[in-house]
Amino acid sequence: GAGVSQSPSNKVTEKGKDVELRCDPISGHTALYWYRQSLGQGLEFLIYFQGNSAPDKSGLPSDRFSAERTGGSVSTLTIQRTQQEDSAVYLCASSGTGVSWEQYFGPGTRLTVT
Amino acid sequence: AQSVTQLGSHVSVSEGALVLLRCNYSSSVPPYLFWYVQYPNQGLQLLLKYTSAATLVKGINGFEAEFKKSETSFHLTKPSAHMRDAAEYFCAVTSIQGAQKLVFGQGTRLTINP
Numbered sequence: 001g002a003g004v005s006q007s008p009s010n011k012v013t014e015k016g017k018d019v020e021l022r023c024d025p026i027s028g029h030t031a032l033y034w035y036r037q038s039l040g041q042g043l044e045f046l047i048y049f050q051g052n053s054a055p056d057k058s059g060l061p062s063d064r065f066s067a068e069r070t071g072g073s074v075s076t077l078t079i080q081r082t083q084q085e086d087s088a089v090y091l092c093a094s095s096g097t098g099v100s101w102e103q104y105f106g107p108g109t110r111l112t113v114t
Numbered sequence: 115a116q117s118v119t120q121l122g123s124h125v126s127v128s129e130g131a132l133v134l135l136r137c138n139y140s141s142s143v144p145p146y147l148f149w150y151v152q153y154p155n156q157g158l159q160l161l162l163k164y165t166s167a168a169t170l171v172k173g174i175n176g177f178e179a180e181f182k183k184s185e186t187s188f189h190l191t192k193p194s195a196h197m198r199d200a201a202e203y204f205c206a207v208t209s210i211q212g213a214q215k216l217v218f219g220q221g222t223r224l225t226i227n228p
Contacts, residue, residue, distance in 0.1 A: 004157075043204060043216075044218075045215035056215070058215075105157040105158040107156060108157050
């Protein structure tokens with residue numbers, strides 16, 4: 001079946017604008033993760049959704065970042081009042097049930113804040 | 115808390131030579147360990163995983179890794195490098211206690227010399 005998809009693939013925005021990044025997980029996967037990949041910080045966890053449980057937001061770097069997951073499927077990561085340090089590749093992953101909790105990654109959204 | 119250290123941000127080997135990418139982890143609970151590969155402008159692809167079964171794990175593309183609890187290591191090897199193995203490799207750890215965030219190492223860029 002289809003893998004994890006993300007849109008847009010590239011986004012260029014001006015400092016101070018809001019952006020929304022979308023993730024479509026693998027059908028049937030109950031868990032969804034957002035990570036950020038940047039030159040200075042490597043791969044960082046941002047937020048994790050599991051079923052109907054409250055999300056784990058412990059990795060969000062500031063209150064300008066938020067995410068939601070509608071209907072247990074599609075997720076949107078929103079960054080308000082973007083800053084240049086937000087420039088990075090934002091990766092989404094999903095996983096199903098089972099003992100290995102293997103995460104499958106999407107191709108990412110490259111965000112550039114000018 | 116969990117952490118991963120990858121020794122060597124860049125590794126260069128000749129085509130046909132042994133590939134050895136080092137990963138050491140720190141975890142206060144039994145870990146799950148993963149190696150992911152990232153080709154240019156692509157997302158992360160799972161190479162292999164350790165989930166408390168066999169300590170020698172075989173993955174895709176001829177790679178394997180051995181979990182050594184006494185050394186807290188999970189080094190990635192391949193007997194004979196191919197040009198197509200040139201990519202960035204990430205070691206990651208998570209908790210054995212269910213779907214959790216991945217904690218990644220800083221990555222190792224593998225270059226293959228003809």
